[in-house]
Amino acid sequence: MERTFQRKEPTKIFYGKTVASLFRSTDLRDSQIIFCGNQRYYDHLAEKLNQFVQAATSVDWFITTNNRYCNDFRTFEDFISFMNRFSPNKKMIMIGIGNQGVMELMSFYQQVAVFDVELWLIPLSLRAFAQSLNNQSQIISQEKVQAVMATEISPQRILFDQTLADQQITGKIVDLLVLIRCGIVLDYHFLQQVFRAFPTRQVLNTKSSAAFIDAVIDFYQDSRTELASFDEIFTAAFFQTENGHLLSDSMKNQFGLLFAFFWNGQVAKLDFNFKNFMIWLMQLDFPVLLPAAISLADYGEQVVIMAKGKGSLGLAEVGKTNGYQAVTEVQLDRAFANYTKVLKEIRGTINE
Structure with missing residues (x-):
């Protein structure tokens, strides 16, 4: 085509x-x-x-x-x-x-x-x-x-x-973040389609993403600035955080997207089931725990520094942006606490 x-x-x-x-x-x-x-x-x-x-x-x-x-x-x-x-x-x-x-x-x-x-x-x-x-x-x-x-x-x-x-099997899990970002930032129904298309790691490794290419082109044609900036400072902050080198570049990108999303959950009070979302990521074998040597407090401080002036792109709801918002330590503390709470709830459910 x-x-x-x-x-x-x-x-x-x-x-x-x-x-x-x-x-x-x-x-x-x-x-x-x-x-x-x-x-x-x-x-x-x-x-x-x-x-x-x-x-x-x-x-x-x-x-x-x-x-x-x-x-x-x-x-x-x-x-x-x-x-x-x-x-x-x-x-x-x-x-x-x-x-x-x-x-x-x-x-x-x-x-x-x-x-x-x-x-x-x-x-x-x-x-x-x-x-x-x-x-x-x-x-x-x-x-x-x-x-x-x-x-x-x-x-x-x-x-x-x-x-x-499609030959790059080890990179498919990182490629999926492109589709997830498009759904979070621009189209909630698209995010649901991605969820249904790739329910497990086995399916992800064997199924092509070709069916989504048209939509990705449309998203980037209309809103490439929003897609590029949504989690930009949350990812970049890992490069300035002590022991950030313990995360690969791909993992910095993944955690940056997740923490930008959870931060928006606090700021915009998003009506979204973050627990089911994280369960899905774990079923896909995404790493969800930061190395113990990386301090969330230190990371949050770097995010705040980088967000000064312009802020970070916010969501009005999942799939709809709401301009740039100031980022505060209080917001980040609540977002990190919610992230930790969700993971504890999931582990508790798995261990029952």
Whole structure:
């Protein structure tokens, strides 16, 4: 399928197709092809992808680390040096393939390059696909994982090859957060559909998310700013919290979403069954307990600091936003207490 995603410049989105079909349908003669991907995807896909572009004048690869945040300033500097090898007078197609960091790194470079670069993005997970639909790409500081530069993105093409994404079994639980976030922020009925579609970890591992792609594109077309900012400070605060390194980047993202949701439960007095929601997440094998070495008090302090001025995006109800709200320590204490209470109730039910 093919859709047009409207930004300042339109982006063509291809899905339900393979990577091979995209290359076969494009005239690549006399083109400079620059692939960018991490070491993992280079090892698995480089030989196959190179075969697809034999008509090109040249094919080169820039290899990043396997880190989700490979869009750091040092890697960006390395990429600039790498790109100085190529002639700006020949047609250039940059192809970012892989995770969210690669999507951001390539998108940022395209927007600041002084010569014309055609950008294709090939996300290999649902979360990377969501990033390719996002408002902005960022270059971050490696030390604090905070944005030092940002720009709007406008790739010419995005190809989401579901056959490749479905092979990433270990990442499916993280990809599900994309759908959960869409439901929490924009559409309660969509959240119910996701709940019914993926009741257990076994189903999640074996069932494709392809049926939800159209809806995800619609959500990001209309409300990508809200989706990007809903749990932004709650996730970022873990990078500033003592012992936050004990959580992987994916776990920071998950707990950030959960605590943003529970905070909204306190602020907006949401009519929502958080207990059943958490039982579902546990059935999917989401980790729900923070490491004991991470202090919720310390984490809450970092959230408050980051929320000063703008606040955090609030909900009027599940699936409907209500603008930005101030974040206080009292609200967070109540949200954390409710989170702990829900988990105790669930453990009590399980042990009976």
